[in-house]
Amino acid sequence: MKAAALQQNQHHLNPRTRKLVTYTLFALIPLALLHYYLLVPYPIPIPASTSPSHSQSQIHTTLNPSSSSGVLSHDEHDAVLQPPLKELENVQNQTLPQCDYSSGQWIPDDRGPLYNGTSCHTIKENQNCMAHGRPDTGYLYWRWRPYGCSLPQFDPSSFLQIIRNRHVAFIGDSMARNQAESLMCLLATGSRPELVYRDSAENRYRRWIFRSHNATFSIYWSPFLVKRIEKSEKTGIRHNRVFLDAFDERWINDFESMDVILFSLGHWFLIPGIYYENDQIIGCHVCPEFNHTEIGFFEVFQKAVRSTLDEVRRRHVEGGDGQRERLVAVMTFTQAHFEGDWDKAGSCAKTQPYKEGEVEMEYTTGRMRRTVLDELERMGAHGSRVNGLHFQAVDVTQLAMLRPDGHPGPYMYPDPFGNGKTGDRVQNDCVHWCMPGPVDTFNEILWQLVAQTALFS
Template sequence: MKLLTSEIPPGKPQTRRKNQKLAPLIVSAFLLTFITLSYPGIIRDSRKISEANSQAFESLDQDSITPASTRLDQKNYQPCSRRKIDAPGCNSSVGGEEIQARNPPPHTTVSPPLTTAEHVLVASKTLTEKDQRNCDLFSGEWVPNPEGPYYTNMTCNAIEEHQNCMKFGRPDLGFLKWRWKPDACELPIFEPHQFLELVRGKSLAFVGDSVARNHMQSLICLLSKVVYPVDVSSPTDANKRHEYRAYHFNISIFSSPYLVRTVRTEPNDITRPFNLYLDEYDESWTNQIEDFDYVIISAGQWFFRPTYFYLNHSLVGCLYCPETNITHFTSSFSYRHAFRTAFRAINTAKKFKGITYLRTFAPSHFEGAQWDKGGDCARTRPLKRNETLLEDFSSEMYSIQLEELKIAQEEGRRKNGSKFRLLDATTPMLLRPDGHPSKYGHWPVQNVTLANDCVHWCLPGPIDSWNDFLQELLKREMEIHRLLT
């Protein structure tokens, strides 16, 4: 495993006698230090991060709207090299007697709900005292947290089968005992009462694939200590809407794994390639964008499966297609175009006045082999940042997202003042190979080898930290708004 060279902190200035020749150097050093502390994102974005322990999963299709209880037939296993990890015939659960959860750690006591004014004061005080607004939340390490987790599979009913690691007998629970610690500040643990006050009267949309849905379900579980939402969506609709009526707050998920207009080449066969119209909006979510105050947009592993690429209604290339007379592109071609088109849709939505958060690429952690060749993620504790690197193709995806986010931010400022923010899941989640379901997302099937899930995240699990980030980012927005008004 590759190691990063550890950074040496700057030495403490020594007391010296007055010397006029040293004055300019001292002033320069002071200015450099001030700039560094004030703009940590510049340092982070300039770092080249890569991953050594994530095996190739370029044929992996992650999203699922198929119940995990579908039985896997032996005859259907062979074609899974291009199929979803939790689709029928790839990573399905089978019936069986439910395993009771192990005794969970005691929950922390939730303080009574604060008034809106009190929440503003708490957020403002936290930001001011710890200089949170200038702290890079996404540069840090995982540290022990004996208080976790804050819910279990027995206290939250929003957990899908393939995320329910406790139910399916995961023997270690140490992976639940960590929290993210930024280098220069503290990241408060998610507090459901405070979050619900922050979003009172607001609406939040997740746009993306099954990992986006994984994120939404984590949020619902964390909020379940206070209240469950009302599901007002159709049971057969992949797009879901949940309402917290006492708070006039709602959450929606729009299933759009490619972010752009997508057409199946075979309507009834999910294993066949998709046609991607890379310069056309996916109207299933872009036509509704104006109704939301916050949008969390993400995309990932779907871009590694066979696809045909269209620009200006014409076929321009493909990924993993058998034709020799078509230009063969890499996944980065479609990934860049998709994000650029999605961000353009947001910037051209005339009535959208909300905030868009780019949740960056969450690396998978297959070790030992590829995902369909026995690769697994059997680690039981987080890595340190000097223990792993982001692999080249994942690093490229991450860089594309940051570059397209910057372009969207600049375009938004020029056009209609659209706000784009970063929620960097890549850096923290690279260090959590222990947080995936692995083989604990289904019951074992006799004489059948099932693929391990090293892409989605156990619930509860490290993905809950994404909502710690979200809460802090919302508090920062509130503080900025307070300072400007």
């Protein structure tokens, strides 16, 4: 009846009016479509299938130095950023827009972190800034906003659902440990992890399991990724010995059990080291006392990254897993924020992020970041994804560079200014990150990358 009445009314309009109505309708249609697409948030986390992975059909809860093929949540999504589950199911098989998380800005966020310094029991003492008495709290109330897309607040339930029946391994230096502990704190807000292995008081090797999801998370200390004999200041050995064509057996022996691998390295290449290939010394970094060729750390850093990624691809392809999906992600380098020399009471006293343009990326930082990106691009160019092996960069260099306020500074120790100590006599940590703090954003990006690649859907 209404349609008929409308049609009858249209006959009473003069030709000029009818033409105006027609043009108006044609103008409104594209505007409506544009409005719709601008409101659709992306990236969209994809829910994982709950069916067990064939690679994790057996669970081992021990980790030993020789061979442990072991395998071992929660605030809601932002209502505006996260679509209903039905919408997620509809787009699960579609190609989602890729988000460049590396470029953006820090914006104020009054929601604050998901955890605090007392509720999480996996924080390394030196990064527990809240418990150590850091007086300012403004550093907790910022969020990273990428340009052109959204980065949802971390959802422990979503992450654990994606990683159900699988093994996530953090491999590398203390920055890898810092990020792994952050992830455990984030996940613990929804489901309590069970620590099933710890090597010693140093916490260099640890393993947790979330039995509700049969999900395993491990930390492997391996600051060069390749084989090394570490320096020992106590015994007068101040150089690391690094073998660029051999691999750290501690993590490489467990490779087959890993589904998501996160590598983090860089800072240890800046300290004195002797480097080997074919059991022959090819050079030394910062070693004037030896008759060795001085070798730049950029070259050996690139060699370590390349040989590790090549070995990962070789083992994946030759492992007989067919189309098994595996994600290998590499963190990009993050520069320190010392004002002054690190070993001469250099500090990082700022309490707010830098604004864009306030600080420039250091040459070393930029080149090491570029090395990681180039090597990952090379792996993609070799067609590794055809075999179910996915390579990704977790490019946090820019966002980390803008957060001089996110480090422990003097609060790497409890009550650092007690007993009459003054600022010029207190050591600062301007490399690692307070927890909670900016490092939690690293894991928000990791969560999105795992979801985007649809590895486990």
